[in-house]
Structure formats: structure tokens, C-alpha cells
Amino acid sequence: MVSEKTNRAAHIIVFGNEKGGSGKSTSAMHVAIALLRLGYKVGTIDLDARQGTFTRYMKNRWSYNAQTEHSVPCPLHMPIERSRSEDIKERRAEEEAFLSMALNELQVSCDFVVIDTPGTDSYLSRLAHGKADTLVTPMNDSLLDLDLLAHINGNNEVEGLSVYAVMVQEQRQDRRDQGQDIDWIVMRNRLTHHKAKNKELVGNLLDEIALLCGFRNVHGFGERVIFRELFAQGLTLLDLKDFNQSLTLSQIKARQEVRQLIQAIAPERKMGYATPPKNTKDL
Numbered sequence: 001m002v003s004e005k006t007n008r009a010a011h012i013i014v015f016g017n018e019k020g021g022s023g024k025s026t027s028a029m030h031v032a033i034a035l036l037r038l039g040y041k042v043g044t045i046d047l048d049a050r051q052g053t054f055t056r057y058m059k060n061r062w063s064y065n066a067q068t069e070h071s072v073p074c075p076l077h078m079p080i081e082r083s084r085s086e087d088i089k090e091r092r093a094e095e096e097a098f099l100s101m102a103l104n105e106l107q108v109s110c111d112f113v114v115i116d117t118p119g120t121d122s123y124l125s126r127l128a129h130g131k132a133d134t135l136v137t138p139m140n141d142s143l144l145d146l147d148l149l150a151h152i153n154g155n156n157e158v159e160g161l162s163v164y165a166v167m168v169q170e171q172r173q174d175r176r177d178q179g180q181d182i183d184w185i186v187m188r189n190r191l192t193h194h195k196a197k198n199k200e201l202v203g204n205l206l207d208e209i210a211l212l213c214g215f216r217n218v219h220g221f222g223e224r225v226i227f228r229e230l231f232a233q234g235l236t237l238l239d240l241k242d243f244n245q246s247l248t249l250s251q252i253k254a255r256q257e258v259r260q261l262i263q264a265i266a267p268e269r270k271m272g273y274a275t276p277p278k279n280t281k282d283l
Contacts, residue, residue: 010043010107011270013114014132018164019148020119022138023189025053026227027220027261028116031136032075033236034262034283035112039274042075043106045115047099047124054116055079061234072239073277076110078102082124095124103131111271121167130171134183134265137168138220141188141202149186150209156201158208165213172214184213185264187220218264221257224250238283259283 015028028044035042046054058077065071080102083094106113115132117125129135139145146152151159161169172182186206191199206217221227230236237255240247247255262283267274 008271010110010113011133011267012103012131013112013134013136013265014117014128015115015136015138016117016125016129016132017137017139017148018119018121018125019139019145020051022119022140022145023221023227024119024138025057025116026231027136027138027187027189028054028114029057030221030236030238030258031261031265032112032114033073033238034258035114035267036073036075037238037276037283038262038267039276040111040267040271041109043110043113044075044077045099045102045106045113045128046077046079047128048116048118049079049081051118052079057231057234059234060232064234070243072235072242075114076106078106080124082122092123096127099124099127099131111274112267121163126167126171129168129182130174132171132182133180133270134185135168136261136265137164137184137186137215138189139186140190141199143198143202143205146202146205146209149213150205152205156205158205158212161209161212165209169213184215185218186210186215187218187261187264189220190223191219191221216264218261219257220261221254224254226251226254255283 013031015024017024032042032044046052048054061072061074080098083091085091085094103113115128117128139148143152147162149165150162153159168184175182210217226237237251237258240251
């Protein structure tokens with residue numbers, strides 16, 4: 001049971017891929033709030049400060065708390081800007097220092113640190129991937145986005161790993177050399193709610209690529225308007241239960257999708273069980 005922060009280092013969960021629009025920030029926010037509501041101490045880092053979706057989501061949440069009597073839990077949040085130095089070595093040294101300082105500060109008081117990375121290849125993103133204990137890669141459910149992981153030929157056969165998968169494998173090997181590893185989860189986002197040949201094909205190809213890369217496949221979040229609506233308020237699906245309002249069938253299903261992702265991450269295996277705060281309701 002987690003009641004007081006121990007000297008054990010925080011478990012780092014990185015949300016990453018090299019394509020934008022896959023739902024990284026939405027997924028990261030929901031996981032961070034889910035962990036808070038389970039009773040863990042959580043810190044968050046936004047490495048995509050230029051676009052800043054994760055940070056805007058957090059600011060909307062702070063505004064919600066400031067403008068209403070109903071307070072929702074917030075993690076400790078840190079946005080990190082890319083270095084503006086024109087010298088490559090100096091820029092990389094500054095970015096490594098920025099990330100290290102943020103992690104050092106958050107790991108003192110947090111059980112989990114959730115990091116949202118840019119939707120492009122960058123030195124900061126690679127640094128974060130190398131720090132991950134758990135890597136979650138949200139991916140839109142399409143053959144186009146599957147190219148993020150592997151090269152697929154015209155016969156829908158896997159010909160080899162793509163640049164992102166190669167980068168992750170390099171980071172995993174570095175961690176293995178240190179006696180550790182990265183638990184890699186690929187979540188299929190924006191799944192359609194009906195059977196389709198493309199959906200089945202993507203699923204079969206992902207299973208094949210998973211064997212090559214050693215990641216776990218999980219179903220992510222469906223395409224739902226509620227996610228966009230909640231962003232503007234800074235809320236998550238896990239906050240709605242506190243308001244004693246009736247949930248629609250779509251919202252109930254979406255909450256279950258969040259639960260399934262948390263179950264896949266399995267926080268209790270990483271940091272033990274926590275005691276949920278009394279002022280929030282169970283997931």
C-alpha cells in the first residue's frame with residue numbers, strides 16, 4: 001500500500017510516437033488523473049511545449065478549479081521548452097539538463113511521472129523514451145499510421161521495422177545494458193465500432209509486428225466527441241462520476257476504455273497498491 005513516498009524512484013510512463021493527432025495528450029491526461037484517483041502521487045511533464053496540448057489541457061483544469069466550487073485533483077505539472085541554442089552540442093546538453101532537473105524534482109515526491117512527447121523525432125523525445133519504464137504508443141487504427149511501426153508492402157506483408165520502432169528498440173537495448181527494460185504498450189486509438197476488413201487487417205499486422213518488437217497490443221480510445229468537450233473544461237471521463245450526473249452509454253464505454261488502459265499499465269505491480277482519496281469516487 002502506498003501511503004508515504006518511499007525512496008524508490010518514480011515509475012516513468014512516456015506517451016510517444018512520431019506522428020501527431022494520435023491522442024497522446026488525451027491518453028496521458030486520462031492516465032495521470034486515473035493514477036491520482038487511485039491514490040498515487042503523480043507528476044506530469046510536457047515535452048511538446050511548442051504545441052503545448054498537454055499543458056493547455058492542464059491549464060484548462062486549473063481554470064476549472066478556480067472558477068467552480070467543485071475541485072478536481074491535479075498532478076504536479078512541468079512544461080519543458082526545447083533549447084534555442086544554435087549550437088547542436090550545447091542545445092542537446094541544455095535539453096538533457098532541463099529533463100533531468102524536472103525528473104529529479106518530481107521523483108522526490110511522486111510515485112509516477114507521466115511524460116507527453118512531441119509528434120516528431122527530436123532529441124528531447126529520444127531522451128524521454130530512454131527514461132521510460134513504461135512506453136505507451138497511441139496509434140490511429142489505420143494502415144497509414146501503422147507505417148509508424150513497420151514497412152508494409154502492397155500485399156499487406158511486413159517487410160521490416162520503421163524508423164520509430166527501430167529507435168525504440170535502440171532505447172530498449174540501452175536500458176537492457178543497464179539491467180532494465182522498457183515495457184512497451186501500443187494502443188489502437190479511434191477504433192471504429194463496427195466490423196471492417198481494414199480493422200481486422202490492422203489488428204493482424206499489429207500482432208505480427210508485436211512478435212518482432214516485443215510490445216503489447218491494447219485497445220485504446222474510440223472516436224468520441226466527449227474527449228474534445230472535456231478538453232475545453234480540463235476534465236476527464238473519470239471526473240464525471242463525482243458530479244453525480246447520469247452518464248450516456250458512450251461515456252460509460254469510454255470510461256471502460258480508460259480502465260482497460262490502466263489495467264494494462266498495472267500500476268499496482270510497479271508501485272504497490274495505493275489508498276484512493278476519500279473525496280473522489282472509484283474508477
